[in-house]
Amino acid sequence: MTFSSELREIPGARWVSAAAAVVAVTVTGLALVGWALEVPGLYRWGPALPDMVPATCMRVLLLALALVLQLVPGGFRLQSRVAQATAAVAVVLGAMTLWEALTGEQLPLLLRAGNLQPEGGLAARPALSTALSVVLLGLALLLLEVPSWLGVRPSEVLTLANALLLTVVLNGYIHRVGSLDPRPSGGVPLAMALPTAVALFSLGLATLCARVGRRGVMAQLTSAKLGGFFARRLAPYVVFGPLVLGVLLAGLAAGTGLPLTLATVMLASLVSALGLLLLLLAARVLDRIDRTRQEVAEALQRSEVRFRGLLETAPDAIVTVDASGRILYANAQTERLFGFPRAELLGQDVSVLLSEVRRSAHRRERNAYFSSPLLRAQRGVMRLVGTRKDGREVPLEVSLSPVEEGSFTEVTAVLRDISRRLQADAERERLLSLEQQARAEAEAGQALLQTVLDEAPVGVLFVEPGEAPPLVNRALRELLGKPGRVGREQLVSRLRMPDGATLPVADMPFARALRGHSVRAEVYLLQPEGRPAVPVLVNAAPAREPRGRILGAVVTLQDISARWELERLQEEYVGLISHDLRNPLNNISVRLQNLRRVLEVRGREEEQDYARERLLLDGVLRSVDRMNGMVEELLDTTRLESGVELHKEPTELARFLADVMERTVLPEERSRLRLEVPRPVGPVSVDPARLERVVVNLLSNALKYCPPGTPVVVRLEREGGVAVVSVRDEGPGIPEDKAARLFEKYFRVRSVKGVEGLGLGLYISRLIVEAHGGHIWVDSHPGAGSTFGFSVPVGTGAAGEAAPRTHEEDSSELASAGPPG
Template sequence: MTETTGIPAIGAAADIDPRWYRDLVETAPDGMVLIDAEGRIVLVNAQAERLFGYTREELLGQSIEMLVPEKYRRGHLRHREGFFAEPRTREMGAGTELPGRRKDGTEFPVEISLSPLRTDRGLYVMAAIRNAQERKRANDKFRALLETAPDAIIIIDAAGRIRLVNAQTERLFGYQRDSLIGKPIEILIPERLRSRHAEHRTGYFRSPKVRGMGVGLELLGRRKDGTEFPVEISLSPLETEEGVWATAAVRDVTERKAFERQLADYAENLKRSNRELEQFAYIASHDLRAPLRSLIGFSQLLQQRHAGRLDGEALEFLGYITQSAKQMQSLIDALLEFSRVSRTEQVFVPVDCEGVLSRVVHQLRALIDSRNAQITHAPLPTVLGVEHEIVQLFQNLVTNALKFQPGPQPRVEIDVQAEGGFWHFTVADQGIGIAREYHDRIFQIFQRLHPTEEYEGTGVGLAICKKIVEHHGGRIWVDSEPGKGSIFHFILRSAPPGEGAATS
């Protein structure tokens, strides 16, 4: 800058053309305005013309207050005089936000940075002026979102001081906003947990990252009245001009915790009721067997010893009694078998399914040979479970597959695939199939789709399979259509190499 421009020379390196400084100011992205100690404008750049709508000639020599709304001019004059009394650099965004005034009278928010310039003709101040309308619009939108958030939102700095809260924070903790700003975040935490929380906070700022709701330690919040309540917190790092801050979304989970306790109590009561019911079924079934055996025995004796004294109708009725008693005995035996599954604590051990299937085929040899059946299978893995239950599972499914293939040479195919830490087994047949509406019902105890005259059985076999699989932490289901056979699926845990015994 030279004397010919009416602007004092500002100290520059001798080898730098002063015009470079003028060009630098002219091309700056912010409006640049230089004023003297009297507040007169002595320099403006093109961006200042565009920002305020004045030409350069209209601005030069005028008071800087012409760019300030009338209602703020007196206060601005005091601030300007105070700045010249103690000049210092003030960065963009520091201090009070100011409105600017355009030539047409419209007002808009501005951010201003100030830099004092000492020259041989006195003190000048360079103001860099930026239209803050977009930023203010974004801030307003951010604050609106903040205020309408369903969770309490708290923003803290790296020292743990609260910098911003929303209305939900006031409602949740019982504090007024002004009484929280600037306070340590630990004010919202029970006293006995504050030192530990401060350590966690310091650790978070060492390695800030997004932490979702419900992840990490469960915390307690403390209201202004001293009451405590359980909270879940999500954390997100926030980059600011003052460094990394953190945004915390805080949710009161009192109701959810109460519901979880009720659910846990209900589950425990249900488990206890199931144990009692199984115990009752076991005892009742066991005690019913003796009188039932007597009923069958005496009916048969009556038929053998007194057949000549009874007419045909009486013998027929005795036959019905014996047949019904035997059917009842089968149901009681099935109920006992069902109640025995997972009735006591079991030990889970590695179970070789190849060996299990060999035992099942051996036990069913008479049935397989009489039906000329074919059992094929893929190489079977080792699973973690209770061996006799796994044997019963395979036996029930293979028996079921053979039973519902009425034609000659029934075929059963067993396959398996690894799925993470589990094995997915399938047992497929080419039998009569099952309608979709019965896919769940067949796994319920004593549920039959066909009369015993067509297919013998008690309706307990698949219910036992379901109970065994669920006892092993898996699940069982069926894919089937009438006339297209059935594929029974079940999932069991794999046994890692070297796995030892583990209590269920």
């Protein structure tokens, strides 16, 4: 089924059409049932009224079938042709009945259609009015798809003509005009049966609602405009009002016996009253519409004020121009942006806002824009360069919004100054270029760093916070036996304590460094394929930015297998010295002492003085004792460097210092010493035997290097969390360049003659103090004496601590042990 371009879909119209068609088919079907079952009440709706004969039922059903076929959506061309053929058959049958009525001839086809003679004596042929109605409706269905002509749709004209005919029929029944004389003598019946009128009226309504055009009666009734509103409100009163009034008056006349003329007068009066009522109703509706129009106008005015205020406060310049390019409106931002007063802009050509070289091209583009609806439909944003009144150029971003009303077209342009955006874009491009350059430099730096790290002899690992993969060098990959990618999980699974225990993840060197600690530890690194574990020295420290934020952790792992082998050899060397060198010296010392006693005995027996021999023996014994002291110093140095166990215990340093001075200093030198303790220090956890070695060394040096009789002051005080012991003398002092090296191994000050030694005393003292977690120093100037001092932490600690191999702050040091497993 083909829809004309003038037709339109109205929601609910098809449903009304279908419902009306169902009413027509129902009435017709009941009539046929009445004929079949001999129930006159189904085809004759009153005594002495005309019947709805079977021939009429057939015609009505043909019309209903033609209508239904055109109501079904999405039909094929064959369906439309069948519908038109059905309507044409109904038209032909109706025309034959009209021909018989006009000419008085009986056509054989009509006779064969069934001239039944029921008992009432009424003819079985359709009435003249029925035939005319069938022809009108059939033609309307045939022309249902024909478009309007001179503003009128043919289908609607035929349907309305049929409606007028049926209204006459119904009014005849209401006023009993002709209804009792259904047909002339021996001819075609004139009066239409009441069921037929109802069925055909329903089909007419269905035909009107089946197709709604953009013009015509149904277009007016369904219009959303004011005319449609009034038509929908008044149509029920106009169509059904007289019928209802007629029914009421007919009933009144039948019940009271009023003359027909009086009833007609009353009907005319009621029609006038109905017209007046419709007039008053229309006036009321118009008043309501007028009030609504005024409210809408006021709302529109308020909206216009708000819209104008919005335009005036808009941050962009807004200009409205007509098709000739004249400026019709410009907001305040346009004045500020271009420097033109608004009064000067209005009426000017919009090209005044452009540079001279751009104006001619703009006029061509403007003419093409206004002449092409397609261009106006392609909304978008364009860029151009405007010109201020002072001649300066302004980069603009322009959005066009056309307004079309009939042949009138104007355009509103929104012009945005994008100077800052372009500057920002340029700055962003510059920063992006710098960022790309910095990224390239960073990548080059990282590549250089990777090259440097790969050439480093120790394994290096850089770990960032989070889960980012660490940066490793080639030495670490070789140390781990992993030629490919190395992650922090490899360290977690491979690092072991010397006793074979696994390090918790929180105590891993990189984890502690990420928390801000510096770590130095000796651990074992497990090797793949069953190879022996490798001892490694692990150093970890946080990498910070200038403001102190931790960027990551730098971890180094150094294979110390060779160093541990040297320490093993050193221990063997110490054992060799202890056994093969010290024992002969002890034997020499014992034999010399025995020889001295023998000389004393023989001298008493022989009454001879062996003074010279005893003097020689005493010199040899002193040399042996000095040799023993040197051996002990060498052994102590080796033990301290290898890490010895400290036997700490809480000690009162004031009493400890007084006891050491009493026991170790000769009586003739003791008077030179003075102990100063300004205030109590409290107990300190130290190894008394080893700390005594430090104090004795400092006292002996002070007494040895300062002139006889000069005082030596020993001072004990507390500074924060440490106890400070200092020994001050009035000796010759030490040059600054030599004082900085006093605590180095084997260093001696050569300027002092007559003093022998290996240069290990102060070095051993430094090792002992640092083993306690303290610090040792000297403050000396030539000719002003010297002050040697050391510090140890205050408080009690656990006994039996191992002397660490290093002296890094916050170090994690593990005692030497055999490899795990």
